[in-house]
Amino acid sequence: MASFVDWRECVNLYMKYFLLLLFFIFSVVCHAQFIDCKVLDADTKQPLYYATIYYNHQKLITFSDSAGNFFFQKDFLKDNDSTKIEFIGYQTSCFSNNEIAENKIFYLHKKTNALQDLVVKNCKEYEEKEIDYNYVKMDSYWTCSPIFNGEFISHFQNQNNITGYITAIKLQTPPFVLSSQNFSIPLLLHWYEWDSIKKVPGKELTDTNILIFAYKHGKNKIEIPDKKIYFDSNGIVIGLQFVYPSELEKKFLQLNTHDEIQKFRDKNVWSFGVVENADDYSIFKVKIKGDIYFNPPKRNNKNLKPALNFTVKTCK
Secondary structure (H helix, E strand, O other), X not given: OOEEEOHHHHHHHOHHHHHXXXXXXXXXXXXXXXXXXXXXXXXXXXXXXXXXXXXOOOOEEEEOOOOXXXXXXXXXXXXXXXXXXXXXXXXXXXXXXXXXXXXXXXXXXXXXXXXXXXXOOOOOOEEEEEEOOOOOOOOEEEOOOOOOOOEEEEEEOOOXXXXXEEEEEEEEOOOOOOOOOOOOOOEEEEEEEXXXXXXXXXXXXXXXXXXXXXXXXXXXXEEOOOOOOEEEOOEEEEEEEEOOOHHHHHHHHOOOOHHHHHHHHHHHOOOEEEEEOOOOOEEEEEEEOOEEEEEOOEEOOEEEEEOOEEEEEEEO
């Protein structure tokens, strides 16, 4: 029988902060009022979906939805404060809260000094190879609700000395149907260097907004844009972050009872497979009221990591 490392177990990881978190959530939802806004590309006027918006002295985070819409909690817009909007590949913009009003449109400009692609030279022919970690049968799955802006960060070793650009990532959802498998909630993909000396993630290399959408129960293969994520001799560090669109986050903040929260969870979240991992790095990073905490995700006193496999385009 499969087990789940769900949002309740995420809470258990941070039990000493839990009362503070609950007080914060319920103080918000009791009198929540919202200001709806939108973020667009300054040149094309197209919506920027899943942009990250920081406000209330950068202690609160929300995301725009697929139409570029997002909201502010009105009570947390202080006159002496500013709001920061980020979207990968665009200039970060800060706005005075005095500029914010209902239906305000924010425009972001593309960066002119975009990072150059890494080029593999002296190769006449390429082939695709599978980086398969031969996971045993999974019996655990991981998910979290909107109370955490958490990122699950793990190192994946290069065990077969295969290097090249990742063209696909494979993840697994429960092979059986659950009411909680709402695949419209994406994962935001992050990637990092691996510091082989300190044995920890190094510089973040994320330069493109890549969203992973599961599309079926069981094994999912997600294509990755060409020449974005390089799998080098040290392997790769991958971060997975559930992104709840603004509309769902607003609904969550208006819930008042445990039963309402449980029903929301049953309807609006999905989960991905995790495996026990004793030999490599894995961490869960979460931001609560502006403070960042790190905890190893564990089950049965053993570290967990996402059960990911990769397809790599390598020199033949």
